Amino acid sequence: MLLQKKTLTRALEGDEKILHDVEELRYIRGLSKRPNVQKWLVEKIEELSAQLPEAVPEQRIPSPTVKTEKSSNSTGLPTVKVTNYGWDESDKFVKVYITLQGVHNANPSSIQHSFSNNGYDIAVSGHCGKNYVMTMKGLRDEIVPESSQIKQKTDMLMVMMKKKTEGLKWEQLTKIEYDEKQKR
Structure with missing residues (x-):
């Protein structure tokens, strides 16, 4: 009986070490x-997780999985609002260039975007330990959301917005900037 208890204690201590290793690997992955x-x-985390017995009662092994999920979950990360951009236009498209170091290495699924008739919202989750949001509302003229897209370039996101009125020269990106220029 005593031998079984010592063996179980050693096994639990080993499992606890593995849990801490998994926790740290998840943190590093984030x-x-x-x-x-x-x-x-991810492969290493799965390999170590497979070594853990699932039948061990929860109170015997402190489980850091809740804390780990928070550290690797993008919702717990700081959010940066990106306001710097450059833009250009052609007869058919307005292009906005958003500089974001290393974004070309980001998983495309971490880049969410939506277009409306007069703007867009972009969210990059978990990039370099932060979340990034970019919002543009009140564009100079309407765009075609279904024909607009985002492309990942080296250290940059390129937002390509299809003009609703092809050939119209915008001169300013937003309606506010355009109206202010007209007042002068």
């Missing part, structure tokens, strides 16, 4: 940028 590194970390 900080990592490179897809290959993230893939390797």
Whole structure:
């Protein structure tokens, strides 16, 4: 009986170490940028998690999974509102260039976007330990949301908005800027 208790205690201590390793690997995964590194970390986390017995009562092994999920979950990260951009236009499109270091390495599924007739919302989750949001409302003229898109470029997101009125020169990106210029 005593031998079984010592063996169980050693096993629990080993499981606790594995849990702490898994917790730290998840934390590092949340900080990592490179897809290959993230893939390797996920594989290692799964490998270590497979070593843990599932039948061990929860009160015997302190489980850090709740804390770990928060640290790797993008909702617990600080949010940065991006307001700097450049823009250009052609007869058919208005292009907005948003500089964001390393965004070309971001998983495309971490980049969410939506277009409306007069603007867009973009959210980049968990990039370099932060969430980024970019919002543009009140565009100079209407766009075609279904034909607008975002492209990942080196250190940049390119927002391509299809003009509703092709050939119209915008001169200003937003209606407010355009109206102010007209008053002068």
